[in-house]
Amino acid sequence: MTLAPKPKSKAQLSSITERMQALVADDLAAVERLLATRAASPVAVIPDLSGYIVSAGGKRLRPMITLIAAHAVGKANAATHALAAAVEFIHTATLLHDDVVDESDLRRGKPAAKAIWGNKAAILVGDFLFARAFNLLVEANSLDILNRLATASTVIAEGEVRQLAAMATRDLPTEEYLAIVEAKTGALFEAAAETGAMSAGGEEYSDALATYGKNLGLAFQIIDDALDYGGTTSVIGKSVGDDFREGKITLPVIIARRRGSDEDRAFWDRALNPETQEDSDLAHAVHLIRATGAAEATVQEAEAYAALAKGALRTLPASTYRDALEDLADFCVSRAY
Amino acid sequence: MTLAPKPKSKAQLSSITERMQALVADDLAAVERLLATRAASPVAVIPDLSGYIVSAGGKRLRPMITLIAAHAVGKANAATHALAAAVEFIHTATLLHDDVVDESDLRRGKPAAKAIWGNKAAILVGDFLFARAFNLLVEANSLDILNRLATASTVIAEGEVRQLAAMATRDLPTEEYLAIVEAKTGALFEAAAETGAMSAGGEEYSDALATYGKNLGLAFQIIDDALDYGGTTSVIGKSVGDDFREGKITLPVIIARRRGSDEDRAFWDRALNPETQEDSDLAHAVHLIRATGAAEATVQEAEAYAALAKGALRTLPASTYRDALEDLADFCVSRAY
Numbered sequence: 230m231t232l233a234p235k236p237k238s239k240a241q242l243s244s245i246t247e248r249m250q251a252l253v254a255d256d257l258a259a260v261e262r263l264l265a266t267r268a269a270s271p272v273a274v275i276p277d278l279s280g281y282i283v284s285a286g287g288k289r290l291r292p293m294i295t296l297i298a299a300h301a302v303g304k305a306n307a308a309t310h311a312l313a314a315a316v317e318f319i320h321t322a323t324l325l326h327d328d329v330v331d332e333s334d335l336r337r338g339k340p341a342a343k344a345i346w347g348n349k350a351a352i353l354v355g356d357f358l359f360a361r362a363f364n365l366l367v368e369a370n371s372l373d374i375l376n377r378l379a380t381a382s383t384v385i386a387e388g389e390v391r392q393l394a395a396m397a398t399r400d401l402p403t404e405e406y407l408a409i410v411e412a413k414t415g416a417l418f419e420a421a422a423e424t425g426a427m428s429a430g431g432e433e434y435s436d437a438l439a440t441y442g443k444n445l446g447l448a449f450q451i452i453d454d455a456l457d458y459g460g461t462t463s464v465i466g467k468s469v470g471d472d473f474r475e476g477k478i479t480l481p482v483i484i485a486r487r488r489g490s491d492e493d494r495a496f497w498d499r500a501l502n503p504e505t506q507e508d509s510d511l512a513h514a515v516h517l518i519r520a521t522g523a524a525e526a527t528v529q530e531a532e533a534y535a536a537l538a539k540g541a542l543r544t545l546p547a548s549t550y551r552d553a554l555e556d557l558a559d560f561c562v563s564r565a566y
Numbered sequence: 567m568t569l570a571p572k573p574k575s576k577a578q579l580s581s582i583t584e585r586m587q588a589l590v591a592d593d594l595a596a597v598e599r600l601l602a603t604r605a606a607s608p609v610a611v612i613p614d615l616s617g618y619i620v621s622a623g624g625k626r627l628r629p630m631i632t633l634i635a636a637h638a639v640g641k642a643n644a645a646t647h648a649l650a651a652a653v654e655f656i657h658t659a660t661l662l663h664d665d666v667v668d669e670s671d672l673r674r675g676k677p678a679a680k681a682i683w684g685n686k687a688a689i690l691v692g693d694f695l696f697a698r699a700f701n702l703l704v705e706a707n708s709l710d711i712l713n714r715l716a717t718a719s720t721v722i723a724e725g726e727v728r729q730l731a732a733m734a735t736r737d738l739p740t741e742e743y744l745a746i747v748e749a750k751t752g753a754l755f756e757a758a759a760e761t762g763a764m765s766a767g768g769e770e771y772s773d774a775l776a777t778y779g780k781n782l783g784l785a786f787q788i789i790d791d792a793l794d795y796g797g798t799t800s801v802i803g804k805s806v807g808d809d810f811r812e813g814k815i816t817l818p819v820i821i822a823r824r825r826g827s828d829e830d831r832a833f834w835d836r837a838l839n840p841e842t843q844e845d846s847d848l849a850h851a852v853h854l855i856r857a858t859g860a861a862e863a864t865v866q867e868a869e870a871y872a873a874l875a876k877g878a879l880r881t882l883p884a885s886t887y888r889d890a891l892e893d894l895a896d897f898c899v900s901r902a903y
Contacts, residue, residue: 272724274731326693330686349667352689353726356663356696360719363700367713375712376704382697387609389690394611 245556246288252553253296256305256313260292263314267361274346278354282342283321291316291417294445294557295425298438301550302431309428311368315378316421318362323385323417325355330389331475374424381420388412392477399498400486401478410450411443418446437541441554444538449561451531454479456564458515461524470511476501480530482514484523493517528562535562582893583625589890590633593642593650597629600651604698611683615691619679620658628653628754631782631894632762635775638887639768646765648705652715653758655699660722660754662692667726668812711761718757725749729814736835737823738815747787748780755783774878778891781875786898788868791816795852797902798861807848813838817867819851821860830854865902872899 250257268279292313299305327333328341329348335341343351359382366375391409395401422442426435455461457472458481472479478501486497496517500510518524535558545551587594605616629650636642664670665678666685672678680688696719703712728746732738759779763772792798794809795818809816815838823834833854837847855861872895882888 270720270724272727272731274727275724323693326689330689349730350727352663352667353723353730356660357720357723357727359693359696360716360723363716364713364720367709367716370709372704372707372709372712375709376701379697379700379704383607383694383701386690386694386697387607387612390609390611390687390694393686393690394609 245560249293249297249553249557252549253293253300253305256296256300256310257289257293259307259310260289260296260313260317263310263365264317267314267318267365268358270357274350275354275357278325278342278346278350279321279358281345282324283317285336285339287317289317290449291320291421294418294442294554295421295428297550297553297557298422298425298442299429299431301545301548301554302426302434302438303429305425305429308369308371309425311365312374312424312428313421315362315365315369316417316424318358318365319378319382319385320417322355322359322362323389325351325358327389330393331471331477333471333475335471369424369428371427374427377420377424377427381416384412384416388414388416395478396476398478399501401483403480403483406478406480406483407447410447410454414450415443415446418449419443434545437544440541441538444534444541445558445561448531448534448538448558451480451527451534452562452564455481455524455527455531457481458518458524460564461528469515473501473511473514474503474506476503476506480527481518481523484526485514485518485521488521488523489517493521531562535559582897586630586634586890586894589886590630590637590642593633593637593647594626594630596644596647597626597633597650597654600647600702601654604651604655604702605695607694611687612691612694615662615679615683615687616658616695618682619661620654622673622676624654626654627786628657628758631755631779631891632758632765634887634890634894635759635762635779636766636768638882638885638891639763639771639775640766642762642766645706645708646762648702649711649761649765650758652699652702652706653754653761655695655702656715656719656722657754659692659696659699660726662688662695664726667730668808668814670808670812672808706761706765708764711764714757714761714764718753721749721753725751725753732815733813735815736838738820740817740820743815743817743820744784747784747791751787752780752783755786756780771882774881777878778875781871781878782895782898785868785871785875785895788817788864788871789899789902792818792861792864792868792902794818795855795861798865806852810838810848810851811840811843813840813843817864818855818860821863822851822855822858825858825860826854830858865899868899868902872896
């Protein structure tokens with residue numbers, strides 16, 4: 230597949246993220262200060278809970294996209310920092326609500342905030358951070374930027390509602406899966422990159438960066454869905470199986486189900502129903518996804534979106550920032566190897 | 567009590583709301599069109615669920631405050647309409663999340679949306695409407711107005727979190743109760759009135775209208791809390807007892823507890839714990855609230871806030887709109903009789 234990026238080694242991957250962080254170190258520090266100060270509230274639960282999730286191993290992928298996109302087409306500034314912090318708060322709010330909706334007690338192997346503070350606090354602190362994001366967006370000083378993020382937030386909610394409905398659909402069409410992923414993950418990546426350009430005076434590149442962000446988000450989420458079954462490696466990490474336990478229909482399952490026998494399909498139908506799922510089912514699910522080649526096919530789909538993301542960067546002026554955006558696309562898919 | 571408004575008859579009350587609706591009929595029709603069209607989504611659950619709650623007997627009190635405040639100090643316009651619709655969407659989003667947080671299956675005697683569509687959909691459609699409110703606020707075309715509503719939304723979430731913590735506090739100080747009410751209800755009434763003025767070119771009156779709105783919101787919520795125990799009438803309506811069943815500490819309880827015997831306090835401590843509450847407890851709670859005069863004392867507290875609300879209107883130019891805002895304050899407290 231000529232579009233696919235070459236897999237990078239673990240050392241190369243970690244050097245990519247380090248290089249990106251170094252590239253925008255001062256901006257990231259400003260964003261971190263905003264994240265810390267703008268979650269403040271006299272109601273102690275709010276900074277406690279939001280501090281837990283905001284600082285919980287977040288890669289700051291979305292704010293980094295905003296910052297690097299801004300530098301790639303103009304000059305990142307105080308508006309860009311406020312915008313990048315708002316994007317992270319919106320992401321955090323959706324994580325808090327997702328954990329309640331998904332009934333998951335773990336997030337990346339750590340207890341979810343709702344498992345510590347309860348569903349009620351998780352819902353309300355999510356609301357707080359979402360509102361605070363719009364305070365920050367006011368500082369970005371552009372109704373156009375603010376409108377884009379409000380629209381992205383409606384699309385994320387739509388995607389989550391569609392995902393709820395999809396849980397009951399055993400033979401989910403790939404198109405519906407991709408539409409859900411584009412809404413629940415692609416929309417915020419898209420807006421993060423597009424508005425980064427807008428905030429830096431690079432409006433003529435905002436469409437290209439929107440296309441970059443949307444396809445990067447698709448690649449990222451599809452890889453995430455592959456990693457939930459261990460990716461293409463044989464090691465099953467501690468954050469494997471969340472989607473499976475919740476009965477979420479993702480691309481590895483769709484492909485394995487389609488390529489499997491009638492017996493396999495009967496297995497998927499029973500095992501993906503949380504009421505009839507058994508403890509030993511996850512290992513068999515991982516086996517079927519490997520045996521049918523569904524893991525590789527899923528990664529290839531993500532690689533195709535990463536290639537589209539990189540293609541959208543072609544019109545941008547050459548710079549270390551454009552290179553970093555390209556590397557970021559490689560980074561997103563190479564996590565699966 | 568000289569500050570207290572004279573109680574009005576039921577016929578007078580209903581003529582107040584009719585008169586107010588007639589006064590801003592064209593504006594209200596424009597707001598209704600926005601509420602209907604802006605909840606649209608290709609994901610059917612979203613308009614179904616939001617249509618159910620948006621049209622479920624809503625009095626449109628908050629958008630009406632925005633519209634009448636605008637007319638009282640300037641000219642209501644398309645920005646005012648978008649703003650008023652946004653205020654109602656924010657209110658609706660908080661209702662959806664409140665019902666999940668409060669674990670209540672009924673809202674004003676009808677099944678809560680979460681009881682029909684489930685908690686997950688209620689959380690996500692709340693998020694959708696909240697985001698859509700900010701799309702509408704972009705149409706109000708003022709970052710200052712938008713910032714006020716974003717801040718009000720953070721304050722509402724803070725108030726809800728404080729209310730959660732207060733559930734475990736049997737001898738809740740009146741000051742903490744009032745701070746919660748000011749945050750969870752006063753903040754949106756305040757912003758609705760203040761930004762109504764801002765949207766209509768009446769900035770010089772926005773502080774007065776903010777004071778009006780905040781005190782009106784306090785009066786309204788305190789009366790609501792009295793009505794949950796039947797107000798000062800002996801008829802127990804179908805929406806009585808929600809707060810009691812959830813173990814919420816409200817002003818009638820605080821006063822009845824303080825004025826009661828040790829035995830009464832032991833009753834409140836047991837009965838307000840949902841785990842030890844018995845079916846027959848509500849009738850005894852209503853009895854204690856009447857017998858100790860807590861119902862009247864609660865209504866008097868609301869009347870004092872209504873008087874403060876009306877006092878804040880004094881600097882406004884005389885008009886039928888200013889009169890309507892005064893009548894609205896009377897309406898809010900007279901519901902308890």
